[in-house]
Amino acid sequence: MTKSPRPTQPRVWTSLALASVTLAASPVMAGLQPAPVTLAMPQARIWLAQAEAGEAGEAGITKAAPEDTAYLTELMIIHGHMQAARDLYAMGQKDIAVELSKHPQEEGALAALQAEIAKHQAQDVADEIAAFTDTMAKGGAQEAVDQAAEQVAQAFAAAASVKDTEIRARFDAVVLLVKAAAGEYQASITDGKVEDLMGWHEAWSFIDIARAELADLSSQPLSAKAAPKALKALEDVDAAFGDPMAAVPLAGDPQILLGVAAKLELIASSVR
Secondary structure, three states: OOOOOOOOOOOOOOOOOOOOOEOOOOHHHOOOOOOOOOOOOOOOOOOOEOOOOOHHHOOOHHHHOOHHHHHHHHHHHHHHHHHHHHHHHHOOOHHHHHHHHHHHHHOOHHHHHHHHHHHOOOOOOHHHHHHHHHHHHOOOOHHHHHHHHHHHHHHHHHHOOOOHHHHHHHHHHHHHHHHHHHHHHHHHEEOOEEOOHHHHHHHHHHHHHHHHHHHHHOOOHHHOOHHHHHHHHHHHHHHHHOOOOOOOOOOOOHHHHHHHHHHHHHHHOOOO
16 A cells, blocks of 8 residues: 655644635636635625645635634535545555544644534534544444444534525635635646645545535525536536546646636625
């Protein structure tokens, strides 16, 4: 089994902040000047941040978001770590999977999330994460790992339970999650090769979770028009990933994800 260490600086988690990435080089953004985005604004602007990509740049984006948006994004990014760990385990990368599942606790992200969960009077997720990690660490059968992962998914769903009146917060959280995916994907590739297997799979898991959330938002009256458009736009990222379970991950064009992130932000601005 080949271990894939992360070639990044130690991550700094501030309120479980997400990665911000550079869109300036994207053809979609050509000619536009950098502009800050505040998701609380009535009309969202094009997202054009100048910052480090990947986990070394996960420092502060959710601070600018409304409280509910930040909370939902924080839940999804930690859930994404667990989902990526499950996929890596299924691919035989068991040591990497266990390492990834431990990151939120070891780096303080889980403790910060637990504080937010308590503040929102929601169900904690720590026990399910611990059981999931333990199952993998003991070399459990894939069926047992999948069952533990399903328990994790249910715990996160319960913690993220929101009212229909908070549709915009959910939509904006998806936008931030896709931005995080873009940052992780971009940072995982060096010289045309995937050098950071964890980051690449985190990016895919973020997209997968975003897709599921948008599918649910498609059934909600306030987002019934916008969510299907966002789902359609999200299809473009498939060209950057190919088969996410392939033995050799595809090192596609990061600009694909950056362009999709911009499209989703524009679509989100129509949700009231």
